[in-house]
Amino acid sequence: MPKWTMIEAIRDALAIALRDDPRVLVFGEDVGKNGGVFRATDGLQAEFGEARVADTPLAEKAIVGTAVGLAMAGMKPVAEIQFLGFAYEAMDQIAAQLARIRFRTQGRFTAPAVIRAPYGGGVRTPELHSDSLEALFAHTPGLVVVTPSRPYDAKGLLLSAIRSPDPVVFLEPIRLYRAFREEVPEGDYQVPLGRAAVRREGSDVTLVAWGPTVPVAESAAAQVASRGISCEVLDLRTLAPLDRSALKASVEKTGRAVIVHEAVRYAGLGAEIAASIMDLAFYHLRAPIERVAGLDTPYPPPALEDAWLPSVTRVVEAIERVMED
Structure with a gap:
């Protein structure tokens, strides 16, 4: 292959x-x-x-x-x-x-x-x-x-x-x-639309990500694992329709959620996902939901983009905050 x-x-x-x-x-x-x-x-x-x-x-x-x-x-x-x-x-x-x-x-x-x-x-x-x-x-x-x-x-x-x-x-x-x-198989195959994928199993925090932020979430999960924090990384893959069943199952298991996306934070898709988690798994939450996103500005010039984009450090800090509760 x-x-x-x-x-x-x-x-x-x-x-x-x-x-x-x-x-x-x-x-x-x-x-x-x-x-x-x-x-x-x-x-x-x-x-x-x-x-x-x-x-x-x-x-x-x-x-x-x-x-x-x-x-x-x-x-x-x-x-x-x-x-x-x-x-x-x-x-x-x-x-x-x-x-x-x-x-x-x-x-x-x-x-x-x-x-x-x-x-x-x-x-x-x-x-x-x-x-x-x-x-x-x-x-x-x-x-x-x-x-x-x-x-x-x-x-x-x-x-x-x-x-x-x-x-x-x-x-x-x-x-x-x-x-x-x-x-990657050379032949014809399909991955179903509308279904998320668990990239890393975990029991303490659900990291919800998609596209370019999935590797960021995976790196943050690996970093905090050395401190005994077990993160589940959920790759949504399809953003509309949202795989609400996968969200519900993961957050019910971990009790905490951090959502990571590159788009600006205000009215971003992370807000809809946070609302979905509140609808589906409110009584399982042990801490407020955290969002790690781009800043609420137009995308910056190249010299500033590292400070603007969600980083492993920012995700780790969000994980630490939800673990305090």
Whole structure:
């Protein structure tokens, strides 16, 4: 079994989907001849041709609008937004069209498109390239929102997203693209949407994370383990719909919760998760829920991003606070 990076796993998923279903189309800025800014589509245009792997103008509205029309006509478009911050340009197409087609037509039409986008910080990008906007999409009824934290899941979740009857926003953590390798099956497989995964078993504190913050949570859990604190790391994987059963089971076991995400803290997805924990496991809580998140400012210049992003140190401090109660 090969050991692949996340970017290699994503490319393989796209190749499998293109071979398996002639309705699948891949398009976006520079995805064809250049193979994408991160090379996620490298070689796909040469294999499948310009009609199925197409370069587009620099126009996010047109990219997503085209995906909506193709999906409604029975195709399976996989459109790339080059960086998630550029999705502001296409929010009308995503939130007012893609997400609402089924509701607006009372089920007569749907638009099962996939919108792929790299996101997240830690790689010294310019403005609007590192924004974590997952809460905008999770707050939009009609969208499935997915983000992997490792190569195996990236491939399986992307194949599930392409084959889903629902529109999916598929968020790919930039700093995990080539961060590590793991064994990934070469064949076709799917990881179910809507199900979280326990990355580390624990009994004292639940660390809830997704995408780029999962390795941060895992490192914090390993650090406090030497002091006898047992942390369970829950990787949500799908942000909408949320795996409330997994949240409930983990927090009922540990009695404490720390939520870690890169997006700004105020009205971030961590607040919804905290409210869900209060609904589901209030009487099991031994301490107030902690949130470790980005600061309530626009994403900073590269020289300041280490101070802005959730760090292992900040997560450890949050773990220590919940353990005091």
